[in-house]
Amino acid sequence: MTIGDQPIPGCPVILPVIKGLVKTIGSQGSAEGQYNIAYGVAINKDRDIVTADRGNDRLQITTGKGTFRKILEFTRFKKTFKPCDIAISSDNTYYSLDDNNKQVVVSDENGHVIRCFGQNELKDPYGIGISPVDGNVYVTDYGGNCVRVYTQHGKYLRSFGSEGKGQGQFNGLWGVVISTTGMVFVADYNNKRIQVFNAHDQYLYSFDCQSGDGKMRYPRGIAIENDKYVYVTADNSILKFESSGKFVCRIDSDSDGLNCPTGIALTDDVPCRVM
Template identity: 25%
Template sequence: MATAAPLSLEEQFKEDLSCSICLDLFDRPKVLPCQHTFCHDCLIDHAARRGIFKCPNCRLRVQLPRNGVAGLPDNYLVTSLCERFEQSPQFEGRKERSLSGDTPNFQHVPECNIPVRFEESRCDRNPITPLAQAQQPEQESITTLQGQYTERGNIVASETGPVKQNQNVLPLQKVTFGGKGQEEGLFNHPVGATVSDDGEIFVADYGNQRIQVFTLQGEYLSQFPTVVSGEETMYPHDVAMDREGNLWVVGCTDSAGFGIKYTRQGTVLTKFNLQYTEWRRRSAVAVDTRRNHVLVTQTLGNKDNLHGQVLVFKSDGTHLRTVGWEQGMKVPCYIHVDGQGDIIVSDWGNNSIYVFNRDGQFLFNFGERGNEAGQLFLPRGVCTDEDGNIFVADSGNRLVKMFDRDGRFLTLVAKTKEPWAVAMAMTGHLVVTDWGKNTVYVFYN
């Protein structure tokens, strides 16, 4: 049975640098979130002006940017390698031979079974050259091309590494709901979120002074006002759920701060006062469900002398202890308690994430101001998955990032206008509120 001859090195290069749609060398290559690359014009034809299309290679659903295919990232490495390949002697020689019609033809001579190269020409007697001798100049050129390919690839990869890193967003599906307004299902700055074990999303709708409830598919279910007492309501800053399924909400009126426990229908069960400070709108809440303790962030001082801390309360509002004062936190913005009971705090003022054990002992912190992969700028919401990976709403960089449980950067999860709060469902769905767009996103694999 005959087998196909292996591709030459030159042919392998050309195949690697060819668009799988048009089968030609890439022209203005664009890279999709799944990292597959195609020609700019091929993607325009393939997408056919649809907002969503499937990758021709892996069938991942891709949402086009507002400005269409032009808004997709350029693949600078592939562009550079295509230019190099087109400038190579082999490519020019192949074009010249193709235009002249003098195409090399390799055959076997029956008498000696040695592969030889026949140069077709107008001469009736074709000179016969042994294959090894005929291949030598082309092999030398291919070796040179391989070296240029590797060298140029290393240079371009080093130069575009940070760019590629920033583009490497997980290819997740997304549900989007909300919009600005006062009607059911709309928001006036969604600032906090939590997800129940049965998959209901509770969103703190700050400007509308209410908690709204949705399914993981974005279907509106219900709402209740964040009542303090009587007719008085407060602006909710954050929401968390305890082990009984009740909701803890922290917020403030125009003159006081509160921590209030509601039923899922909005009935007030417990209420305690919080210190009314200049930074009261940065308070957040989490629940240690193992102990049923309520944790609230607090910032004291002025802009020149900020002191951040975490207050730990019993479920009846009794203050137990204060965490994090000695670590120099400035503006602890959001807080989360993971499955092991560790306390994770985002410090908006220090552009860092602080981690404490369940008893409040400091373990480590990570992050610094910047826009590189492991850096943060004005971090807000934090949560964890079942493996302990930490998700951070890096609001200043307009990203949601994923770190391992030791604070090492893993990947970018999403890009949004102004990510604020994050919450993880038991099913692995990641909920992200966007302050700037007044929307909520649910990301899932």
């Protein structure tokens, strides 16, 4: 080990490195700390884990270490609240994607509903992300084969994409994430690829690895690390790519027991942890 090309004197330095699965949080069930079809996941300002506990019709919050904190339930709607994804704004406001009522539910961290929007446009929403550039809310509409864009106050701005296999077209889409430069990464589920757009909704490029450990058959969740690396949940694995689309590695192993992972989020640790 050197500093400024000069060897460090003294005894060897031992650096502990954690690689692979660190821990598992929760179990199957409906009690506190249990989950029934956990879909989307996000990290709030307190570094707590907020999970769309879809099968239990609720959001569930735990600490980063997995200690149960609280449950948020919404019962004011015509149909049962069914969260499939969640995004959290810079002011810690929660944007829950409720596909049963085809809407975005905006609430504070205690579960007080502020507003709802999207009912007039959304057909089958699956994924949600907030742009760090302008704060706009991006919703993937699986049934509409497009990405819909709203302000945080719920004003519908525009959509982009259509059904198909060409550039800028989708065949069922899932997760979405936006980089700090406004690049939009979309999991194009049935086309088995990630499509990338600029801040003006213009198609840039796609990436799909179709062999080896990086084989991406049905991408679902997607997260980005420092605009450099993209993490994708696909099939029964978690894949890591450079933001350019070059496959880096599979970060899980068969022994981890992943079964159709969906939501994914990154902590701000160095190195980051993948949830």
